[in-house]
Amino acid sequence: MLDYALLAALAAVIRNGSFERAAQQLHVTPSAVSQRVKLLEERMGTILVVRGSPCTGTPAGLRLSQHAERVTLLESELRDELPGIRQDGPAVTVRIAVNADSLATWFVPAMAETPDVLFDLVLDDQDHSADWLRRGEVLAAVTASAQPVQGCDSTPLGALRYVATASPDFLRRHFPDGVDAASLARAPRLTFNSKDRLQTQWTRLAFGTEIASPTHWMPSTHAFVDAALAGLGWGMNPETLVAAHLRDGRLAALVPDRPLDVPLCWQRSRIASRTLADVTRAVLTTARARLTQA
């Protein structure tokens, strides 16, 4: 079998981004961590860590580190069943890919339902979060993709509802004669990053066509809301984040009663893990209470 003391050192370096912090976490000296990673690299015949600030894993290093974390997860459940095994190992960390808008609206309450689990969250667009699962880098993902990734179960969560919103002043300035394809092509919009298709999806839904326009690029859910309030542009904002602003009149919908519903799924590895089953139960319960159900 592989030498798991070496693998634990590698996983700690990649997760913490530094040999010093990995050493603190493992309660050994930095030179011990360095020796273990070097020995593992010699045995594998390849570099596993790119030394830098922060240190990052090479593809081979990441793959080994994922494997070590899965073994830690399985081992933690053994501990519950066999009280003879010492109980003071590190708490279990579950890595999950989640879209930023879910994290900003309903995912933290789901996490709070399983207080003994540590979460390692990776943020990615809902159209791309399943890629992390496909590459084996996470154990579960909140994703727009319903098609199960190989080795995974997929469960619908409901839809995150978005409203195309802007400040009343922005609407007066850029849409004096109403919102149409011509005015949308000139008015600045907000785009999260190059993966973000929501604004375009909404113009297709509301006007039957994809409309290109000048845009700000702003990779933050709350900055989207702040930028809409400040009159920088219009953007697709989660309804729950802007409901109070819409009521107060600080934001307005570009087209009333024309939300965009983005259906989300929970995809989880079929690895037999009670921890992951607990997290799954919390995610499904919370999502069903907080997302728009068909």
Place this chain on the structure above:
Amino acid sequence: MLDYALLAALAAVIRNGSFERAAQQLHVTPSAVSQRVKLLEERMGTILVVRGSPCTGTPAGLRLSQHAERVTLLESELRDELPGIRQDGPAVTVRIAVNADSLATWFVPAMAETPDVLFDLVLDDQDHSADWLRRGEVLAAVTASAQPVQGCDSTPLGALRYVATASPDFLRRHFPDGVDAASLARAPRLTFNSKDRLQTQWTRLAFGTEIASPTHWMPSTHAFVDAALAGLGWGMNPETLVAAHLRDGRLAALVPDRPLDVPLCWQRSRIASRTLADVTRAVLTTARARLTQA
């Protein structure tokens, strides 16, 4: 000189992440964009775009694309001075690296001061945002590094004040006998990502030593606050984001009157650009009003 029609196509593909969306933005067909990028790749003798979903720039492609954007910026100012040049070119986009906590607290109001500028924001830790400037990938950065990057001017902005916070229930559960090095080593904390040193900096400030502990990894400023409210862990939160929660008693400081002040600087390229000068003025004015001044 270089063929700037080709460069504009390359920059649009890299920024939008797709040939189709670049074509929409440039009002040409996707095959015209594809031909231009291919022609540029042939002339340069190297691949400039990694075709994928999204498309990304190779190092050479990124470098050329940055150059094209700088030329666009300079050209936009020519337009103001020479009214004979047609005025309907694309609005100027300024790419800036900013730390997530600045974006969540004071940076959007600064952006709102220059309504004619489009912003392309790159998020990175304040200890690493200057790297983007060093690599020439942004024109300016909000950074913890005061030492001017080559070709840049550096101006102090004041400090972002952080408070180590947790929910009262979390404090009762994990620190029944007070907050000290031993209890901090066991209580789960929040860490933004492997670049985030704030929690460790604060334990050094408050207890004279770096303390390793179990942690959640959560790359979002507002999720940090939500997770602290939900009792998942303690974390360093910007004071302005938690002031109301501290007043209401939904969050409490781990150690009263022991904030961590993180001094920030504005570093900007010395490129002679009135747009960048306008943005700089807005950033300095807003930061001086909203950050903690020595």
